[in-house]
Amino acid sequence: MADLMVDFIISLDGYASAEGWPGFWGMEGPEYLAWLDSDAEKQHAGLMGATTYRLMSGFAAQAADDPGFAVLAAMPKMVFSSTLQAPLSWDNTELVSGDAVEAVRDLKKNSARPLRTLGSLTLCRSLLAAGLVDRFRIVVFPVITGATGKERIFDEYPDVTLALVESRTFDGRLQLLEYVPTVLDGPPGADD
Secondary structure: OOOEEEEEEEEOOOEEEEOOOOHHHHOOOHHHHHHHOOOHHHOOEEEEEHHHHHHHHHHHHHOOOOHHHHHHHHOOEEEEOOOOOOOOOOOOEEEEOOOHHHHHHHHHHHOOOOEEEOOOHHHHHHHHHOOOOOEEEEEEEOOOOOOOEEEEOOOOOOOEEEEEEEEEEEOOOEEEEEEEEEEOOOOOOOOO
8 A cells, every 4th residue: 555645845934836946946955855766765756737847848848867856757657637638748658637636545545666656736735634644744934924925835734733743954044844634624732
């Protein structure tokens, strides 16, 4: 049975990106990049929605010689979309047009390869609400992008408690936090 990890990079104030800022907010360092390129990080199959696919496949096409995108190109990927048409242009990418939650539920049952999301805020929210997420991992970049931030990650999420299972600092400034999530029906003690 495959584990599913929701995986985000975020600003301290919870944004996935910011207008005018470079990728990784310009703060990626050698230790973090080496970790991204490690064998353990290459073992996953990537799951994403159409918006993330369009963005990432466009970046990959423009940066074909970039080792980071070479790793992503080699990774098996599934895109959940009713708007994209097969065949998809990015290597090793399969289009799934059916219900994403049901498809991922089947993948978890029938695959040994670990699963990891790439961006895809709506997909991640649906998978978490359905109780399919085994791990929730974020890498916090030490920036606040209140004026330029885009895509607030946790808006419209269910209430969730998080049990910390791993933490690590990269390059003296980036903080990895990995949790086991538990989706709640409401705030603790609300039924008392």
